[in-house]
Amino acid sequence: MKKKILLKYSATKATEPVLASAIKETGLLVNILYADIDSSGGEIMISVDAPQHELERLLQKLRDLGVEVEEIRRVIKLDESRCVHCGACVSICPTQALRLTNDFSLKLDEEKCVYCEACIPTCPMRALKIGRW
């Protein structure tokens, strides 16, 4: 099952190859969705497609290496009955999770969403909503 995890780095951990070590040890394929990190620390959002026990092993390894781990428990919803496919959101979305298809229908690809929420107020129809669980 695919899950998104937010890794929070302190200033000291920011310069160490933490994620690389965890990947090397677990052998899991980790997809980095975005990284906002500098010498004062920051965060990286990853997505991992693995069975629960393997995922847990990766997360434990990261915790052991001193990184704060937070599973993303958010969900973004496109209310199809409200959307008019105007596309106001598509150029605002930093990851192309929102895009217009060839026939100019709006498509939301949640896999790519990093929950930056930039699209939410941009939607003139208030058709995009973030849920937390």
Added chain:
Amino acid sequence: MEIKRTIAEINEKIKRGDAVILTAEEMVELVREKGAEAAAKEVDVVTTGTFGLMCSSGAFLNFGHSDPPIKFGGGEVYLNDVPAYAGLAAVDVYIGATALSRSKGMEYGGGHVIEDLVSGREIELEAKAYGTDCYPRREIKLTFTIHDLNQAILCNPRNAYQRYVAATNSTDETLYTYMGTLLPKFGNVTFAGTGELGPLAKDPNYETIGIGTRIFLAGAQGYIVGEGTQHDPKKQRGTIMVAGDLKQMDAKYLRGATVHKYGTSLFVGIGIPIPIISERVAASAGISDEQIMIDLLDYGVPRRERPIIRKVSYAELKSGKVEIYGKDVPVSPLSSIKISREIAEKLKELIEKGEFLLSEPVARLSTEREFKPMRQPERVIVAKDLMTREVITCKPETPIAEAARILARGGFDHLPVVDDSGTLVGIVTSWDLAISIGSGKNKVAEIMTRKVITAVENEPIESVARKLDEHGISGVPVIDAFRRVVGIITTDDISKLIGKRR
């Protein structure tokens, strides 16, 4: 030989069920393949469509009389807490798309009231009147639906721009405009209009579209009242005023909307049939997205005349990427191409079934009208009129103590920080210096604000004042195109100006 047919002849064919009708996009294909002459022979009608935010929209509503009677005229009327125009007779109001709710602000406005009306939902009416001998009642509060009204007439003074513009933003800050959210440093492009699908774009000389033309207006049959406000035919920016029975309309094509930090509006769906009366009309109905060019404007400049970054075709805009200075920039349409297409298809279907007949225009739309700017008695005051030109600056490596001395000696509060080439790299204020005492920091570089809010020389003073207010700051450096400091403006300068004006 020029192919010619009359609208009456086309209507006869429609009634017989043998008229050939194409959507605007199908016509583009046909003209591209076979040319305008062949297309003119084959095709009788081309259907267009547009579905976009049209702020100049609204509806007249008539409530009938209460007992005892009340006169809204000269009083106040609110529909779901949104103010409606009451300067008419006793029980007529006009609800405009951009009017904002008193309680919900931009989240709910006149556009939403219109959508709710058309959807048959209950609306709250609240009115206050001054009372007369014939209309003694002073207040009324009730709920109603569109079915309770005598008339509900959508009447939009300016819709369906022939061509619009595309927008981008050169500044360092996100802008919230009627062209949507514009990301800093050319981060995105937005555009309005539907290009080759758009009604007036396909009859640019207004040969068939005119006063009285029957149109598809939000699911009902509406009419063109005349040229729209700001009709600007010489710049190919024609507009139309339209009207139709709101009670017959479909809420699918009238949607209330909120443009972030700008206001409320209304998505309006319009389709206009173009009778192919000549080869020339066939040729213009076949104009493609590649041939319709619009200006890509820099909304970073808050003036009436915004700089044109480049010309761009609707074909490039619809591709999803536009090139600006060698970089591919993502694009947002603001009109729904999907629903615009649907409208052109729907209109085609209605004509094919004989349920929608074409009409002869009563008169043509003006091809000569000039669009004038507002007559303003006062000159526009811009940053360079007000700024202090002798700006004292410091370097990032200047010691904090030295910077403090400079400010104290000069008796001012803002010290722009520039590098060796004179380029602005930061700013320190007397406040920054005060709070740095005892922090152990030595150089200006350690305490300066690096993301400096700036103004440009030709920026209207209203825009500068807005920046000061929004960012809660008391001064901005004025910079040139190379980010060199050419002046500084403070809240004091603006206060003095207002003092003088009074």
